[in-house]
Amino acid sequence: MGLAKLDPLTVGSSDHFDGVAQKRLPLGAELQAALNLIPAHTWYAAPSGALTFLNERGSDYLGLPKDHPVRLGIDTDAAWDSHIPFLHPDDHEETRRVWSTCLRTGCAGQVSFRVRSVEGGYRWFLSRAEPVRSSDGTLLYWIGINLDIEDQKQAEFYLAEGQRLAHVGSWGFNAAGFDYWSPELFRIHGLDPGGKAPTVKEYLALVHPEDREFVEQQIHEMLATHRAFDFTKRIVRPDGEIRHVRCVGTAATHGGTFGGFLGTGVDVTEQEHLTGELRRSEHYLGEKERELRQILDLTPQQIGVLGPDGSPLYANRAALDYFGVDMDQWRAKSRIDLVHPDDREHFLGEREPRFLEGAPHEFEARMLRHDGKFRWFLFRLNPLKDERGQITRWYGTATDIEDRKQDENRLQHENAALREEIDETSMFEEIVGTSPALQTVLSRISKVAPTDSTVLITGETGTGKELVARAIHRRSGRTSRAFISVNCAAIPRDLIASELFGHEKGAFTGATQRRLGRFELADGGTIFLDEVGELSPDIQVALLRVLQEREFERVGGVQPIHVDVRVIAATNRDLNAAVANGIFRQDLFYRLNVFPIEVPPLRERKDDLLMLVEYFVQRYAKRANKNIRSIDKKTLALLRSYGWPGNIRELQNIIERSVILSSGGEFLVDESWLSKETFPRAFRIEASVQSKSVVEFRSEREIIEGVLFETRGRVWGPSGAAAKLGIAPSTLDHRIKALRIDKKQFKYQLKADQNHHNP
Secondary structure, eight states: OOOSOOOOOOOSOEEEETTEEEEEOTTHHHHHHHHHHSSSEEEEEOTTOOEEEEOHHHHHHHTOOTTOHHHHTEEOOOOGGGGGGGBOGGGHHHHHHHHHHHHHHOOOEEEEEEEEOTTSOEEEEEEEEEEEEOTTOOEEEEEEEEEEOHHHHHHHHHHHHHHHHHTEEEEEEETTEEEEEOHHHHHHTTOOTTSOOOOHHHHHHHBOHHHHHHHHHHHHHHHHHOOOEEEEEEEEOTTSOEEEEEEEEEEEEETTEEEEEEEEEEEOHHHHHHHHHHHHHHHHHHHHHHHHHHHHHHOSSEEEEEOTTSOEEEEOHHHHHHHTOOHHHHHHSOSGGGBOHHHHHHHHHHHHHHHHHTOOEEEEEEEEOTTSOEEEEEEEEEEEEOTTSOEEEEEEEEEEOHHHHHHHHHHHHHHHHHHHHHHHHOSSTTOOOOOHHHHHHHHHHHHHTTSOOOEEEEOOTTSOHHHHHHHHHHTSTTTTSOEEEEETTTSOGGGHHHHHHEEOTTSSTTOOSOEEOHHHHTTTSEEEEETGGGOOHHHHHHHHHHHHHSEEOOBTOOSOEEOOOEEEEEESSOHHHHHHTTSSOHHHHHHHTTEEEEOOOGGGOGGGHHHHHHHHHHHHHHHTTOOOOEEOHHHHHHHHHSOOTTHHHHHHHHHHHHHHHOOSSEEOOOGGGSOSOOOSSTTOOSSOBTTBOGGGOOSHHHHHHHHHHHTTTOOSSTTSHHHHHTSOHHHHHHHHHHTTOOTHHHHHHHHHHHHHHOO
């Protein structure tokens, strides 16, 4: 056992082991042979406690070498510390205490501890040490045995764990009082499981005052009669909580002699509460059953109860009155023959499979009323199942939906008529005209709309490119989702990334909270990128990624965001020229130009002019609450002869202005409102620059520089370069910066030329 710093024995002969003087006990050989035969771990030690011998079974368990001193019975002055590694750390303190007491008193002792085997696992052992003395009482040596009690400990553990899980404790009782309480019984009473079993007085103090006299009588009676008992009492825990405990005990006899009682204590608090609630609810339900039946009979909805097989058991008054029967007649037969013949197959097809599945379900059908008329009902059925999952009842309701069905039928007819009227009038809202040029566009819209292909709409300013984009969206499968329109030229360059892709809180100054971008808002729908040719190179790269991978990051974010968005882009610029000049990415152009649609200018669809004028006159006259009955012939001729550089947008604005100023019933347009110059193309200029004609300009840079030369480097204002080119000043400014054109040089160049010609 070797559990303390021990002095060596000085008896017996001296041997050498590994160069160290060793000493054998005089009875070593005989005692060792006997101890090796015992099927347990046996050992002996010197009077001082030094471990001198451990038999073969114990040495093999620890994995000691064959020539180890304790196998040979050689006193090695072994200290207890050298054997500590074999003991479980949690058992050191108790083992020290017991063995120290044995050495101090010279009396036998025992202790339970866990010992590690050569494989590394621990097993429980009960170690018993006995002193061996001479005839005169002198302590000769200690002899001990370690019994394997692992199975016993496991059984105790499982018993204790089972008691804990079941809230069942065990106890032993004799004439002197309790001699045993299991840990779970302590826990049930709110006490420390490591304590000692209470005395009878301490136990009665735990019993509820109102039950204490009863329990005391039970104890006296069981001691007097030795009969088994079973009763329930209340206890009061130290924290004041009241619990119900059921006590079951039986007499323990040994050879016919009474030896006390063994029993269990079961926490039945929850069961007692449920029993009490059940007693109260039975009385309550008896009174409420009549009220419930009255409530069901007053409900206008039909309510029925069916058996597991669908047989009728109960129906409320509304159901009985509808069919004109009493309760006995209701139970006598099924109502399947009262289902409308056209609905009967559907009724059975829905009901029978759901009954077999035991699943809640609903369906619609017409039922025959007692006066011979059919009405539509919505049936809902739900099963009631027991604890085994077996259906015990079906509860059903039948809601009269006749009025709803009538409304649905009327709306269907109205919608069908409305759709037919819309199709006859126009296939596309606000795209007015019948010219061949427009019909070509409408045909392309009809073909591409049902797909998810990316569309690039080109055309001059004011031709209605956004109307075309909206028509594609309305004709697509995304029509119920968002249509998000973004004018790429109207958003400042520094904000376009945040506008399109959103930003995280703190991404830049002023970003006080997270903001969703236009692409996120359009998820599942369509995003329309107007004036896409004005995007800066870095935004072009980000847009290319969205088109290729359907994902992007918010400004200041790191997580990719996946979106399902259809992209429709539009521009009044020549993107092919922009690609050639290196200001628009070629790969982005090909991604956008999957399905190109070019919207014709108004001058190429003059056949639609009258229809457009009538359409806009009617709209604005109605809005202005005016009655315009005719269109002046000279006005119509003037409109036909005009080139419409602003296209339909310009036409719309002129008509709105004319309607506002109109005072009679005839529509007139002032000729002075029409521009004296027309610009068939966005970048066309009428005047020559330094003897070069328009056709000689080969690049955007040359066009812009030529106009800047004419305007002395001025961009803004009515006589500025932007006005001459027919584009927004901010757009032209952006292009000048992108092309790195120095506006100031044109101002100084003009002065130099003047000085040269006027010396």
